[in-house]
Amino acid sequence: MRPKSLIPMPTYAETSPVEQTGVAAPPVVGRRRPAAGRGWAESFVVSGRLRVWFVLALWGLLIACALISVMAGRYSISLPEILRALGDSVSGQEFTDDRVGSVLFGVRFPRTVLAIFVGAGLAVAGAAFQSVFSNPLATPDTLGVSAGTSVGAVLALIFSWNLLGVQALALLFGLLAMAVTVSIARHRGKTSIVMLVLAGVIVSAIANAVISMLKLMADPTSKLPEITYWLMGSLAGVSFSSIALGVPLIVLGTLGIYLLRWRLNVLALSEDEARAAGLNIRVLRPLVIACATLITASVVSMCGQVGWIGLLVPHCARMLVGNNNRLVIPVSLLLGAAMMLLIDTLARTMTASEIPISVLTALIGAPMFILLLRKTGGNWS
């Protein structure tokens, strides 16, 4: 395709400034970007797009992780058994093996589906927060959004509200926490990286204190164990009906960010530059923040606090494909889903009783993050 020609301009670099008397010089035509990829991520990216094999590899990884998640467990199920049960269910017959059928449809499938959406959503939310605040450390956890949403969710649990109520209250408190963090961190119209993280620490501390108070007031026989266990994060006990309530909100938030992914590059610039580029940042910034908070709130209300994914996965993605959010968002989405599947599978197979997700994400995530930090010197540019 012939590129739309820009205002033709003389090749200044090729004319000696002294000789050049006027301004007329031949326009540049037909200089195209060479076929070579871009230096630091050359192997995965070619002229601004992900290489096909890389995309296929990511999907392959996700499918493999999903299969492992479905097959592995206290009761392991083989691939032919899965296929047979799927065939039975599609053709509407009785299950050939009743036990396989009920484990698959009652436990494994819902859990696998949830892990995919939770991982993808949290990773995308993290990447979005990092761009909006142009801060490599911004995540739902560090901004205090996770803790804030937890307050809302715990309150709703105490009131014995249903999942929709839990989500609504979690979202409300998440947005509130976000607003407090930003208003603490903003000084003279600017937010520094350190101020934002400090403000997040403060808001998290307040939120956690409130949660502790709520726990003290909660009924120690029924509510307290429920809250405590839920807070540590678990994908156990999900059903398709609870997925049907929670997942659409994750999808909504993720879709919003996915569609705006190129604009995130502009939002990550200074406020002046974003506005000079013609962005209505008064609309766009709150929109992206709302999408990311919606994802966080929905995840927290379904499976408690799942830390680290929002920090770790986007940074892995950036190491693979560079900082252009057009690529970082889709790669984070796929990697996040795969990672969550792996962690959840480990959580329920490593020991006889289930390990809380947040314990595992911290145990795996923190060392990985230290490795990343050491390797890049904390410099993602």
Add this chain to the structure above:
Amino acid sequence: MTLQVKDGTFRYPLSREPILEDINFHVEPGELLAILGPNGAGKTTLMRTMTGLQQWSSGHTEIDGVNLKDMSPREIGRTIAYVPQARSVVSLSLSGLDMVTIGRAAHLGMIAQPGPAEESMAWETLASIGADHLADMPCGNMSGGQFQMILIARALVAEPRIMVLDEPETGLDFHNQMVVLNLLQHLVREKNLVVVMNTHYPAHAIRIADKIILIDRVHRTRFGPVDEVMTEENLGDIFDVDLRISDIEHGDRRVPTVTAIDVRPR
């Protein structure tokens, strides 16, 4: 498109004295306005206010008679390109080409992605200012001057009618300074753009500007055509420097120079 500021007064919140008071000027298409003044005089403040990045306390900016306040962010983004003075590179930095492509944002829909057309525009713009070797370099690894060339390319690729540049040639080497000056002259003479620039080089202003705004240390301004305003006396006064303005002849060209002799006690 005519850029006009009417009775513009601006004060920063919490400060009593206005930084800019009763500013009036207008620039027509095909004219270049240069703004000069000592550090802290209010040049950047004037640029940010007249382009709508911050609001006038009183008075307003008009583009072709339309108040800037009545234009949508997108419309403003398509009309005015702004090259900021801050050379700080944010973390999570893009490659040079991706950064230049951002200049197309005001021309693309909210959820649109830049395609091959945008990419080759960005590419050609970089090539036209001799900076195509920066296309694949992460902005965070660039030198100040290299990044400056990227920012200029980003403004160009937006195809603006008005271009506002805060010290565009500061920090550039001799060659790139000429590249940028020639480019601005070309945009004004051939493309009929309105160009407004801040500069700390009086000789550059005399060389390419048509109109001048001088701002002194106590924020008083003087607006007028270049040969009226850029006199040894005026420049000496606002910078507190003794200086000489002269021309160097080269063939049939006359290139202005401004030489500082010594500081004057303030």
